Amino acid sequence: MLETLRRQSTADYQRADAAHHLHPFTDYKSLKAEGSRVMVRGEGVWLWDFDGKKYLDGMAGLWCSQIGHGRREIADAVHRQMCELEFYNTFFKTTHPGAVELAEQLAMMTPEGLNHVFFTGSGSEANDTVYRLVRHYWALMGRPEKKVIIGRRLGYHGSTVAASAMGGMGGMHTQGGMLPDVHHIEPPYWFDLGGDMSKEEFGKKAAIWLAEAIAEIGEENVAAFIAEPIQGAGGVIIPPDTYWPEVKKILAGKDILFVADEVISGFGRTGEWFASDHYGLKPDLMPIAKGLSSGYLPIGGVMVSDKVADVVAEGGEFFHGFTYSAHPASCAAALANLKIMREERVVERVKEDIGPYLQERWRALGEHPLVGEARMLGLVGALELVPAKPGRSERFANTGEVGTLCRDISFGNGLIMRAVRDGMIIAPPLVISHDEVDQLVALARKTLDDTLAELRRRGLMG
Ligand SMILES: *Cc1c(COP(=O)(O)O)cnc(C)c1O
Secondary structure, eight states: OOOOOOOOSHHHHHHHHHHHOOOTTOOHHHHHHHOOOOEEEEEBTEEEETTOOEEEETTHHHHTOTTOBOOHHHHHHHHHHHHHOSOOOOOTTOOOHHHHHHHHHHHHHSSTTEEEEEEESSHHHHHHHHHHHHHHHHHHTTOTTOOEEEEETTOOOOSSHHHHHHSOOHHHHHTTOOOTTEEEEOOOOHHHHOTTSOHHHHHHHHHHHHHHHHHHHOGGGEEEEEEOSSBSTTTOBOOOTTHHHHHHHHHTTSSOEEEEOOTTTTTTTTSSSSHHHHHTOOOSEEEEOGGGTTTSSOOEEEEEEHHHHHHHHTSSOOOOOOTTTTOHHHHHHHHHHHHHHHHTTHHHHIIIIIHHHHHHHHHHGGGSTTEEEEEEETTEEEEEEOSSSSSSSOOOSSTTHHHHHHHHHHHHTTEEOEEETTEEEEOOOTTOOHHHHHHHHHHHHHHHHHHHHHHHHTTOOO
């Protein structure tokens, strides 16, 4: 008999959690030692744990929660759908109204030419679909030797084997291996790689790395270039303004598919519906997820251009799909989310109002003695922590130690920021208010002060 699962305390949960729950992206030893945080409730930009401690969710769940937590309208829409048709598949020539409606809306709202969607349950599945689709496309075009996919170091495209292979996270490649025919170039990460160059010069140079890789591999062997318009999990790497125009020039007229992974940058994060709109990109394929449903239910997809879809349409059966592709309840959640985003002008507000408001205050944190650079576009930003100022040449010795310390201090202060190496990143819900931005920035400043004091105590400041 399973004993009753009523827990009396956070420690009860932590014990059972450590015993039975293998978490994603978690060091199990330290989870066991420190225990998990037990979240129980969310409303707007706020979360509460089991002990009633309140947190400002600076990471929008995990880059998802555009409209904030706890919106009743989504729960109601999902409830209605579940009462009517909780599930049916979309394999073998079947559809349902929610899938049709969502596909049509996505075709209308995404950049020109992207008029088709292949639904998935997640961003990883979307990128797995990309991997198969680009190769299938080139095979159908009679060019099966075009196999190589070029990605970027520190890129993140998900955790399935194909998605992580196209991504550039070394740790993921070491655990379980890599796929052949994937090549990585360096990212447009000026703070880390820019040396003495201006941002503008460096942006062009980083684009040229793509041209060099194509020349080295041979255009006749390259299937696609995949990139996040802004690298999210890699540390909110916002490319210099010269990068994307130069990349566009390099890809123009080349027989190489361009995949813009908009799983984070889509649905208003940059102040446009898609970062491709912000940068004027014309992707052939565009994976989406996260903000599509604001995380209320899992759903993702690949937006597919007419160019690719027309070829695939003539190619016989596409042997690919997920049981939960276009899950009715997830479609209902996404439709309700998009409705709220349109009605409340969430994206326009990021561009014209709350984005600039937070950006100005966030950049001011760059003056803090611990901060080497404060950057932000739309409502996604990063702080690079450094042992001495000015300049980008000095780093803490044990990469990640200071970031983790700062992250833990931030949680203690009631602000959820994520650490990447020795940087802190945020991507708050897009509906954050001015007052909540003020609170976020005050908590971030306190966190920096507390971290600095602790580092001085440990003798780690230069
Ligand atoms: C999160 C993420 C993914 C993977 O999405 P999952 O839903 O976690 O599978 C893919 N690409 C990017 C850019 C992401 O940030």
